[in-house]
Amino acid sequence: MGHHSGSARERIIDAAERVVIEFGAGHLTFDAVALKAGLSRGGLLYHFPDKEALLKAMLDRLMERMKMRRAKKRAELAEGTEREIVAHVLSSLEKPEEVDKAARARTAAILASGAHDPGLLAPAKEEYRKLMDELTENGLRFERAAVIAIATDGLRLLELLSVSPFDKDERRRIVGELISLAKEEKKAP
Amino acid sequence: MGHHSGSARERIIDAAERVVIEFGAGHLTFDAVALKAGLSRGGLLYHFPDKEALLKAMLDRLMERMKMRRAKKRAELAEGTEREIVAHVLSSLEKPEEVDKAARARTAAILASGAHDPGLLAPAKEEYRKLMDELTENGLRFERAAVIAIATDGLRLLELLSVSPFDKDERRRIVGELISLAKEEKKAP
DNA sequence: GTCTATATCAAGATAGAC
């Protein structure tokens, strides 16, 4: 099925994510993407016949990569109740946002799709439900898992919207608190 | 300063918020807003000469109303370390999202501004910083306050993007967990 | 203060050459 990596499709999706990050979800146009990807509108439209196709591809790759990153992180962690949720937090927030362009890029697809057609986000909702199931699989209490998950994704969204007021050190402490909250659950009565 | 309530400006901002909620931030057009507000494009442009003016007005009203709702909630709560943060959580999430159109509307302005021009969100960032200062004023530990705040706002954003997978009961339990996390801090060693 | 034009432009999408 898949083509060689570094394919035109991949390069175009990369470009689209960068457009959203630099100019905002409302400025994801074929023109801007073509410019960033280094090809013409026509060439771009050969790969993605319309905007919906591009957004769906962005979302699909986003979800795929998030799962991969989480799996990779989980493999580095010791077993335990909190293993899944810690993998989720760290795979999303481990690196400071200025550095982790990939993480910002991931969230970009969500905002761009929401701006264009909220209906496109239905699959993302299903994925989020599955994520919650996995997070609680090892016995972690649902409420605690949910709070940590929405805090993690909330911080990502706030950062992408440039509303997050936290500096690097504060952010590091917040991530630490999220991890603590996950581990605390083990010792609960 | 202010004009009578129910003024044209207010009705237009109401309409704009509803457009974002129903069709997504990318479909906030003068046409759509004029239609919802029950006047013509020309009439609308008399009040808001360009889109930036409309978005700024939406953001200003959003921040003003959030502060008012929080203050009102705080007045109902007993004094204590966690008073401010509990007021924040409840004023944002108390009512289920289907019911609380006002709460969704508030978040709408953020997404719409972010889509149009991320620079417009600079004042929102300052407000968020001030909010964090107030939340920790009573002695609540910064990390805990921040986690609860980003979880609260994260859930709001996920709901507005239709990505939140939680049903009414799960949501109620999540809000309960946020309150517990605020109160727990009192008993810490 | 609200309306109806209308000018202008940006963006999505198609067709066909190379």
Add this chain to the structure above:
DNA sequence: GTCTATCTTGATATAGAC
């Protein structure tokens, strides 16, 4: 597979009548 050219629409914004 990529390009240029073109069609078409929809959105911002202006001008001026009522």
